[in-house]
Amino acid sequence: MELIAQLPESDTWLEDFHDGCRTTLAGVYRDHFATVERAVGRVLRGADQETVIHEVFFRLIASAEQRRQFRGGSFGAWIATVARHLAIDHARRRDRELPMPAETLPERREVIDGDAFAGARVLIERFRDGLPANWQRVFDLCFLGQLTQREAAGMLGVARTTLAYQHHQIRVRLRRFLVPRRGAP
Amino acid sequence: MTEPCPSHRLVDHHFAGAIAPASERTLRAHLGTCASCRLRYERYLLLARLDPRIPSAEHRLARGLGLPARSRARSSPMVVALGLAAALALAIVVVRRPDPPAYVARGAAIVESGQALYLYRIAPGGTPQPVVDGQIGHRDELAFAYHNRAGWSRLLVYAIDRAGRVYWYHPGWSDATTAPVAVAIEPGPDRHELPEAIAQPLPPGEIELHAIFTDDAVDVQAIERGIRPARLEELVIPVQVTEEEVP
Numbered sequence: 001m002e003l004i005a006q007l008p009e010s011d012t013w014l015e016d017f018h019d020g021c022r023t024t025l026a027g028v029y030r031d032h033f034a035t036v037e038r039a040v041g042r043v044l045r046g047a048d049q050e051t052v053i054h055e056v057f058f059r060l061i062a063s064a065e066q067r068r069q070f071r072g073g074s075f076g077a078w079i080a081t082v083a084r085h086l087a088i089d090h091a092r093r094r095d096r097e098l099p100m101p102a103e104t105l106p107e108r109r110e111v112i113d114g115d116a117f118a119g120a121r122v123l124i125e126r127f128r129d130g131l132p133a134n135w136q137r138v139f140d141l142c143f144l145g146q147l148t149q150r151e152a153a154g155m156l157g158v159a160r161t162t163l164a165y166q167h168h169q170i171r172v173r174l175r176r177f178l179v180p181r182r183g184a185p
Numbered sequence: 186m187t188e189p190c191p192s193h194r195l196v197d198h199h200f201a202g203a204i205a206p207a208s209e210r211t212l213r214a215h216l217g218t219c220a221s222c223r224l225r226y227e228r229y230l231l232l233a234r235l236d237p238r239i240p241s242a243e244h245r246l247a248r249g250l251g252l253p254a255r256s257r258a259r260s261s262p263m264v265v266a267l268g269l270a271a272a273l274a275l276a277i278v279v280v281r282r283p284d285p286p287a288y289v290a291r292g293a294a295i296v297e298s299g300q301a302l303y304l305y306r307i308a309p310g311g312t313p314q315p316v317v318d319g320q321i322g323h324r325d326e327l328a329f330a331y332h333n334r335a336g337w338s339r340l341l342v343y344a345i346d347r348a349g350r351v352y353w354y355h356p357g358w359s360d361a362t363t364a365p366v367a368v369a370i371e372p373g374p375d376r377h378e379l380p381e382a383i384a385q386p387l388p389p390g391e392i393e394l395h396a397i398f399t400d401d402a403v404d405v406q407a408i409e410r411g412i413r414p415a416r417l418e419e420l421v422i423p424v425q426v427t428e429e430e431v432p
Contacts, residue, residue, distance in 0.1 A: 047230070050245075054213055120231050120234075124231075149313070165303060175236070
């Protein structure tokens with residue numbers, strides 16, 4: 001099958017996009033957030049990733065010149081390229097990445113992911129160890145496993161209201177553990 | 186350990202999905218220079234992977250851009266990162282700890298004797314949630330749990346609105362020709378649940394939820410006439426009933 005470059009939905013879409021039509025830009029964000037997230041995520045994670053995602057869309061919203069750089073074709077491919085370049089620039093500015101060819105970036109990402117992963121695991125283990133024993137199962141099922149309260153209550157053989165209370169307690173403690181109140185040490 | 190930064194409030198607002206675009210720009214510039222705010226941000230990201238109540242990145246960033254935000258559907262669960270089996274294997278030795286001390290939540294009243302009534306709300310189509318901030322929706326069902334360290338044998342739970350109308354939860358009272366008595370309850374330090382969730386046609390505004398612990402088999406009509414047991418322990422919880430759906 002011959003691959004055909006995707007065209008915008010209509011000629012008016014491109015015009016609306018260039019004009020900065022709010023509805024069109026909202027649609028761009030909605031339809032291409034995942035694309036940008038993936039593209040930036042090949043280079044950066046965490047707060048940096050979200051900063052660059054923000055920057056990609058902010059530039060489209062704020063700059064007509066930026067928008068006019070897209071003149072047709074696959075918008076998804078275009079915005080992914082823009083995102084990736086911004087991510088690389090961001091990484092270099094922060095002195096985390098040595099200038100390196102793009103094809104080596106995925107290996108670097110694994111290292112970054114590994115460090116972040118290990119740190120998160122230590123924190124979660126420490127939090128879980130501080131819970132009462134009967135709450136640890138609730139934490140495992142509802143927070144790590146993302147089961148619904150109904151599902152977890154069924155598995156644990158407890159009433160939903162009992163589990164809801166424990167779930168609430170755990171959530172409060174988790175938030176305080178990970179993100180202390182402003183002003184607290 | 187990094188020192189707290191005044192800009193932590195920007196991070197908090199961002200993760201509440203309540204940041205203005207101009208503040209978001211300030212936050213983004215600031216994150217590049219402040220280790221304390223970056224750490225707070227990263228901790229929130231970890232929290233977001235565990236607690237679906239934290240808005241998704243798509244939602245949060247939409248708010249920061251001044252764009253409409255979609256629903257807060259969660260991304261892949263933490264289990265993808267840690268592995269549920271691995272997480273469950275973390276605690277090799279199970280250490281039995283005593284129950285935590287009584288937790289005073291808004292929406293539950295606890296007195297020094299250790300008696301407590303816990304209030305849960307169930308919104309239409311929803312799951313039981315502890316009542317926080319003392320607010321319930323007018324269509325919510327209410328469920329209750331109690332601590333009974335003093336060892337009373339019976340309990341009554343009812344609400345009174347500002348007009349003095351009484352709404353019975355336990356015992357249930359739907360037939361004016363009957364006079365149900367206080368329900369039997371369990372003694373001891375464990376938390377026990379009353380079996381039913383009940384909806385009452387509560388008017389918007391402030392109500393008082395009353396829980397009377399007693400040994401007397403006092404009936405609902407006596408309570409409404411102002412006749413109270415000689416020995417009792419009463420808890421009163423002020424609650425605000427709203428016309429809007431409480432999230």
